[in-house]
Amino acid sequence: MRNNDTICAVSTPYGVGGIAVVRLSGPDAKRIAETFLKTSKGRAVTLADHKAKLCDFVHEGDLVDELVATYFATPHSYTGEDVVELSCHGSLYVQQALLQCLLDAGARLAEPGEFTLKAFLSGRLNLSQAEAVADLIDSRSRSAHDLAVSQFRGGYAQELETMRKELIDISALLELELDFSDEDLEFVNRDRLVHLVDTLSEKVQRLLDSFRLGNALKQGIPVAIIGRPNAGKSSLLNALLNDDRAIVSSIPGTTRDTIEETMTIDGMLFRFIDTAGLRESDDMLENIGFDRAIKSAKQAQVVLFVRAVDGDSDTIGEDIAFITSKCPMEDKHFFLVHSKCDLPHDMHEAGIYVSAKVGIGIEELKQAIVNAVKSDVDRQGDILLANSRHFEALAKVLSALSEVRKGLEVQLTQDLIAIDLRDALYHLGSITGSVSSDEVLSSVFSRFCIGK
Numbered sequence: 001m002r003n004n005d006t007i008c009a010v011s012t013p014y015g016v017g018g019i020a021v022v023r024l025s026g027p028d029a030k031r032i033a034e035t036f037l038k039t040s041k042g043r044a045v046t047l048a049d050h051k052a053k054l055c056d057f058v059h060e061g062d063l064v065d066e067l068v069a070t071y072f073a074t075p076h077s078y079t080g081e082d083v084v085e086l087s088c089h090g091s092l093y094v095q096q097a098l099l100q101c102l103l104d105a106g107a108r109l110a111e112p113g114e115f116t117l118k119a120f121l122s123g124r125l126n127l128s129q130a131e132a133v134a135d136l137i138d139s140r141s142r143s144a145h146d147l148a149v150s151q152f153r154g155g156y157a158q159e160l161e162t163m164r165k166e167l168i169d170i171s172a173l174l175e176l177e178l179d180f181s182d183e184d185l186e187f188v189n190r191d192r193l194v195h196l197v198d199t200l201s202e203k204v205q206r207l208l209d210s211f212r213l214g215n216a217l218k219q220g221i222p223v224a225i226i227g228r229p230n231a232g233k234s235s236l237l238n239a240l241l242n243d244d245r246a247i248v249s250s251i252p253g254t255t256r257d258t259i260e261e262t263m264t265i266d267g268m269l270f271r272f273i274d275t276a277g278l279r280e281s282d283d284m285l286e287n288i289g290f291d292r293a294i295k296s297a298k299q300a301q302v303v304l305f306v307r308a309v310d311g312d313s314d315t316i317g318e319d320i321a322f323i324t325s326k327c328p329m330e331d332k333h334f335f336l337v338h339s340k341c342d343l344p345h346d347m348h349e350a351g352i353y354v355s356a357k358v359g360i361g362i363e364e365l366k367q368a369i370v371n372a373v374k375s376d377v378d379r380q381g382d383i384l385l386a387n388s389r390h391f392e393a394l395a396k397v398l399s400a401l402s403e404v405r406k407g408l409e410v411q412l413t414q415d416l417i418a419i420d421l422r423d424a425l426y427h428l429g430s431i432t433g434s435v436s437s438d439e440v441l442s443s444v445f446s447r448f449c450i451g452k
């Protein structure tokens with residue numbers, strides 16, 4: 001990507017709308033836009049910083065559209081460069097015609113995320129904030145939105161950056177010691193280094209621990225619905241979604257594959273996963289379904305174990321022992337759901353009683369799931385890691401820090417400690433983009449759509 005180009009793109013989604021916005025950014029943005037802009041009396045328009053102007057967009061004497069042009073002069077714009085936004089009527093023809101005029105006049109089509117990349121390169125956003133912009137655009141629930149906003153505001157990245165700077169100071173001193181290694185001088189107080197490494201490791205570990213939940217909040221919290229064939233799992237899915245999503249029948253083994261559907265409850269996005277009934281079988285397809293059901297349960301944050309009230313209540317313990325042997329529940333919320341409670345029954349076990357058929361207990365079950373996840377969020381406090389790139393970088397930071405710690409314990413020489421320290425610094429810096437490679441940048445920005 002050439003930095004000095006003036007780029008342009010339609011920034012609103014593809015399609016017809018009330019208005020559409022065509023955006024231009026770069027040193028020639030103002031000049032290119034002004035080539036086409038005229039007053040209603042046909043006079044040339046001069047754009048003024050941070051002012052919106054109603055103008056005619058004229059191409060070879062023909063009016064293309066009457067639109068509002070807004071100019072943001074460098075450096076006070078999204079990208080840090082000169083930016084012109086043309087808010088036109090949202091016809092596909094008008095959008096494409098404007099774009100073509102701008103391209104013919106010397107602008108180049110923007111690549112995905114290039115406006116935000118420019119904002120990063122000009123120092124207006126750090127990498128973590130740029131990623132937060134993408135998350136904000138993607139957010140489908142209040143909790144995903146909250147996560148994105150917190151990351152945009154700085155979140156943990158800022159704190160990590162402060163610690164990184166402290167580490168840089170220390171490693172500079174260590175390198176200095178190296179220069180004087182013949183004289184056996186110690187510039188770095190080893191206790192201070194140990195303390196810093198420990199505090200940082202603790203912080204990083206806490207962030208890593210929060211990833212499972214953070215990621216689930218962003219992508220949708222997985223809720224697996226499992227149980228024996230015919231227990232009423234698919235009926236429960238349909239009742240939760242209030243939609244006729246999965247096939248229901250009295251034939252055991254109706255659901256063979258997993259069925260997944262998302263739903264927002266109380267501002268949180270959930271992914272409900274209906275699974276094939278759990279039973280040993282000679283049927284190969286059914287066995288595949290069984291494996292998938294167990295896999296879904298393993299990946300879930302919440303497991304609903306469904307059991308019909310007209311079944312044999314003596315086997316509940318056995319069933320639960322079976323399922324927990326296949327899928328440990330320590331890090332999950334496990335709910336015993338007694339289904340078909342509209343049928344006559346004399347069961348009084350702990351758990352939640354529901355009837356998909358008449359709609360009993362469905363709201364109560366939803367509330368119980370929401371409360372369980374909320375308690376996880378509260379326990380986690382305000383730091384939540386939701387970005388997988390950060391997760392990988394932080395895992396590397398932690399392992400490098402633990403090497404530094406080991407080195408300090410066995411009084412390794414400065415040069416060897418310095419290597420691990422540099423490694424930790426590199427991965428820490430990659431989070432905010434203080435150090436970044438083209439590869440990292442292109443993987444971050446290719447996630448964006450064109451026009452952002």
Ligand SMILES: Nc1nc2c(ncn2[C@@H]2O[C@H](COP(=O)(O)OP(=O)(O)OP(=O)(O)O)[C@@H](O)[C@H]2O)c(=O)[nH]1
Pocket residue numbers: 227228229230231232233234235236247248249250251252253254255256275276277278339340341342343354355356357358
């Ligand atoms: N009376 C009553 N019947 C129900 C209820 N929920 C499900 N059923 C019946 O139970 C049978 C099985 O329901 P499904 O939802 O297909 O059960 P499943 O657990 O998905 O079954 P598999 O996919 O075969 O494992 C169907 O005949 C449903 O009509 C309920 O709340 N009350």
Ligand SMILES: [Mg+2]
Pocket residue numbers: 233234235246247248254255274275276
């Ligand atoms: Mg089913």
